Amino acid sequence: MICSTSCSNRFLLLPLALLVVLLLGGCAGLEHTTVSSSGNTDLPARLEEGALYALLPIENLSASRAPLAELDMQLRNALKERGIRLLEPERLETFMREQRMRSRGGINLTQSRALRDLGVAGVFITALETWREGEVPRVSLIMRLVQSGDEPEILWIDGVGRTGDEAPGLLGLGLVKDVRQLTAGALERLLDSFVAARSGAEPGTAAQKKRHQPKYRYRAADFDPAAEYRVAVIPFLNVDTREHAGRIVGLHVVRQLQRYGNLKVLEPGLVREALLSQRMIMQEGPSLEAAELLAAADVLGADLVVSGRVFAYEGDAGESKVDFSLQIFSGIEPQVIWTSHSYGGGDDGVYFFDRGRVPSAHELAGRLAEAAIGDFAQ
Structure with missing residues (x-):
């Protein structure tokens, strides 16, 4: 049987087409992990140069046991790497004890004024939404920055959700099985959003479906x-x-x-x-x-x-x-x-x-x- 040149070319292109489809399929999750900043567009003017901020301990809303102390330290170090001055943990612990702060999920007016008196310009409040270890780990966080003083106001808020199988790639090479590796990437994306907002970037939005x-x-x-x-x-x-x-x-x-x-x-x-x-x-x-x-x-x-x-x-x-x-x-x-x-x-x-x-x-x-x-x- 004699096959034309065009027929042979079509057969040669099949493996290449299949490879492209697999790559697209493996990268499908990438479009879903983008963090879009939310907050006031005048954030740069509201942040005080070299100001001191407080980082409240992470509130666990995940309904799972999570290494909160480890996550707190990881988040604290990530903020410091981005040039944010933070109230020392010992001073924060004393403050929370004196203010009888039972909730980690927000601050009231009395606490906001007390923070300002302490020289703290604002407070970072973080909720752990999802924490799952195992073969396909998952982690999600929502974080906001609240200005201290007579009227605590949200200056910035954003969140990130990641799963180990969000971008498996060809032959599963993109799978992430270590929840701590996944968390490090999530924190990086979340704080990059804050840095972008701090520099005056416009809030982004996901493509609506x-x-x-x-x-x-x-x-x-x-x-x-x-x-x-x-x-x-x-x-x-x-x-x-x-x-x-x-x-x-x-x-x-x-x-x-x-x-x-x-x-x-x-x-x-x-x-x-x-x-x-x-x-x-x-x-x-x-x-x-x-x-x-x-x-x-x-x-x-x-x-x-x-x-x-x-x-x-x-x-x-x-x-x-x-x-x-x-x-x-x-x-x-x-x-x-x-x-x-x-x-x-x-x-x-x-x-x-x-x-x-x-x-x-x-x-x-x-x-x-x-x-x-x-x-x-x-």
């Missing part, structure tokens, strides 16, 4: 998204899902709200203290009562109160899945001005070689929250 848009949404016709608002985010209600999921989704929403210059997002520690003072510390989920309380001028003076319910938050193993509803109340005239429902899986819309896969619940939650808040705020 239709599958991440809310499945249902409503916004009151008389709401003006361009006006300026003080925004309080209260913990979301866990509905039969993993421990701390409500806190985690709340932080993702805070992160996305912080992108908009007309929205002043109140430090979660202030919100917690306000609920405590009104004996509403167990308050979770959407509530007109909470909106009225936090809107009071002698409490927080919040114009908008944000909350919701979390129905699924799965990402410790296997396919990531996130499902939550979002409600936003007006504190000025108690009414619902926004409601939406977002859900999805990391493998949604993925058909060939994991192209487009979102490997971590952290990133999936971030994309769902970004899409929902984007619809609300624009």
